[in-house]
Amino acid sequence: MSGIVEKISNMVVGEQQAPKVDPSTETFVGSIDQGTTSSRFLIFDTKGEPVAVHQGEFSQIYPNPGWHEHDPEEIVKSVENCIEGALKIFEKDGHSKESIKAVGITNQRETTVCWDNKTGKALYNAIVWTDTRTAALARELKARDGSDKLQDICGLPISTYPSVTKLLWLLRNVEKVKEAYEAGNLAFGTIDAWLTFKLNGGPDKNIFVSDATNSSRTMFMDIRTLKYSDEVLDFFSYEFDLRKVHMPEIVRSADTKAYGQLTSGSLQGWPIMGCLGDQSSALVGQKGYEPGSAKNTYGTGCFLLYNVGDKPVISKHGLLATVAYNFDGKPIYALEGSIAVAGSGVKFLMNNLGFSQASHKITELAETVQDNGGLVFVTAFSGLFAPYWIDDAHGTMFGITHHTERGHIARATLEAVCFQTKAILDAMEKDSGHKLTELAVDGGMSNSALCMQTQADLVGIPIIRPKMRETTALGAAIAAGFAAGVWKDFDELKEVNTAGQTIFEPKMDDASSKKMFKRWERAVQMSKGWLAEEDAEEGKPQAEGEKEDAKKEQEEGSKL
Template sequence: MSALLAIDQGTTSTRAIVFDRNGAKLASAQRELPQHFPQPGYVEHDADRIWTDTLACARDALRASGLGAQQIAAIGITNQRETTVIWDRASGRPIHHAIVWQDRRTSAFCQQHADRSDWINRKTGLILDPYFSATKIAWLLDHVPGARARAERGELAFGTIDSWLLWKLTGGARHATDATNASRTALFNVTTQDWDEELLAFFGVPRSLLPEVLDCAADFGRTEPTLFGAPIAIGGIAGDQQAATIGQACFAPGMIKSTYGTGCFMVLNTGATLTLSKNRLLSTIAYRLGGQPTYALEGSIFVAGAAVQWLRDAVHLIKAAGETENLAKSIDDTQGVYLVPAFTGLGAPYWDPQARGAIFGLTRDTGIAHIVRAALESVCYQTRDLLQAMAQDAVAPTELRVDGGMVVNDWLTQCLADVLQIPVVRPHTVETTALGAAFLAGLQAGMYASLDDIARLWQADRRFTPKMDAARADALYAGWRDAVMRVRST
């Protein structure tokens, strides 16, 4: 048989999944990724650890599937976006820990140059925020001794995690990325489909650092033969949210999906038209195939599953994420408790990097279940923030396709339908991020003739319809809006 290997390198874990051509999972392997917080607002990863975990997961998944390298048609890569690695081209060693997308160390720069945000938005569809790669690159060049001079001499390479993994998989033979990851750097002009010289000058980033930009399904090279026993073609790359959009088969304008992992990311397909948001959403590339970009509006929530991780690891209210569903169901409501998880600021539509998390409405009767349920409800309220902005910018969606690790929680998925007041559809395969990467690799390998072939493979698992009265949903959401205003920095 001919199968596909997907590498899904996320913020908190690294996974590899082997799929058959119908999108059925044959085997998988996963490793948790340690987080580094050198000081408040700083979030880093060990890029070397990301590589060794990726290699180990890929080997373990292949071993578990019983397939050899010769039976893998192609590899697809999907990744946490914006996270920034700079490495030495000769040694292949990073010059510093990777700076993670959640990192806020460049907030002061962004505030200082806030007047340039509209100019950046017109070129990139993004706003000026520490979230994106450009200011992270500049920080590394300015704070790692000798880095800027080495970059000017062409000795260093920049990449988002996909580029870093591609470099390592090919033994340094390929320094490339795809259009979706490039579009998240704030250096890529989404209209001209090229790195923008004016943006490079503004951020102080030498062009020699940057990777070649290819379509999402393209010839990205082949793995070193020693890694898997034989070379395997690498045929697909997309940032995690764009890969999930493909895995959810959101190929028609107006289709929308939301992925619930460490953060929450909602993507609305806008077709061949670049729609600039009037409500502080991002305009981005959903995918690029055959040189033709398909655009999207995106809303980014920084903390979704990370709130559950915080409940487990920081305040020890739970021992495992799976406990949250029963705790939430054990009470009728939160009794007015709201948790605003602005641990690394607020994302769309607020874009307030100085906001900080808080819990409101605590009383003597408040218990663990109330706080846990409030954390889950915060994900639903933040999703409604995004959905309302999408409706004002483009169209009001009639249903939402959801995926990611959090939506295996039936209580949470029903809460989403209740708060949003529209049906929420969970697919048969919730690992749609990895599946989308596999589909892209399959397109390049000729396993699928078109996106229509992929769309026919998508299957719904369960449809959740609103059970809550609309007036009650509105009242709960109003309480959320009040809580958010209390943590805003401006």
């Protein structure tokens, strides 16, 4: 793929141009990385190396069990603070802010914000992608006629994960959201849309856009046309007319004008030229540009993306079809497997069970034992995502004995992510017809050599860990850099971030690996049904198909 800059430059360029840069100076690109637990701003050079970074955490709000919220205004403020903090470091090191050609955005996806498009004020906390309050609503939607046809259009199954169930919950349960809806002022968006709207000054400029990698996570977008689907909107409009809700315009992931510019702070006037949902951004940052390439990001959750080329593959084995990126009007697609709990499982051990005050200590604790001691920890704190899609599972430990130590629990927590990654890779092999030869990794948990070696042993292929693992932020910088002309095509990025990588080769024999995974699969079957029973006691509706599934699961469980 080449000529990206030429194609992007053919788009209409707005009145505001990028700041003038002296050709003799260095060139940099800024990247806003808005994650689940923190926001960051990084500044990259043309070799893809970060030269300045500032990070700030923000509040995690848990009003009820299974609920997870963020303050939308606090998110914006955290981003603005990070920009100022990184720029201070950048200039202190002798660089000029005029050498920053553009800014890109990468963000947590699915997380849903509703605001008044007249005032620009959020109407409720953002409902985070991990939130499971919509489990009963998801089951209700699955029971409706036509629900089985949606995934072929949008690439996603109905679950608590996509933004649509969160929006419907807000419309049902939050008075301010209902009032804005009735008045015709309700704006809905994922974090990227909220950020660009606010960073551009809110309702005065009314920059209201979202790229296809984020829009594909709402369930509203036709994954082939990259436009909102009338059929999908009709399906979900049985209670509220979703055409009355203001939704962002879907634009390309790299664009010289669509994302506007920063309207405050030290980078006031600087253009925003790129946007990618975090997992697509990590695939771009890992240079997964060829069909068959894949990456796994071990963050708060865990996300494996597999490039399938210029035509979407609708999974038959529990995976999601998503947009990998759309730089020049020709979208590239990916199969995705998502795990709800990865790094957050480590934080659970730290914060809830008091195992340690530092995440690397969890690996050290896991290394105090030779194996898991027969313990399996199904970390279904938010149900189980791909390829299982079990909303009614709860976190469960199996195999606890007098022999069980803290080290076994730590090891089983790391292994839970590796088991689910193997299940996803097996599903991808079935959907694509091809077996991966290697897997690129990044994210916080990839720092654990024990975790990465376990992963290699379970999947039976080499695990490639780059030295510089800020690949999610790098992807957004690449998107903005393409639009700004910093890089012209993928060939210029071949040597970016290749030095110093670590390769983990499989060491475990195949029989032992299969035995471990078989025990995990058994534990998954036994973890089902907890929330379904609670909903039944509360009189909540259950789809007929799910009743039948529950009956089969009970029968299968009795055989185990």
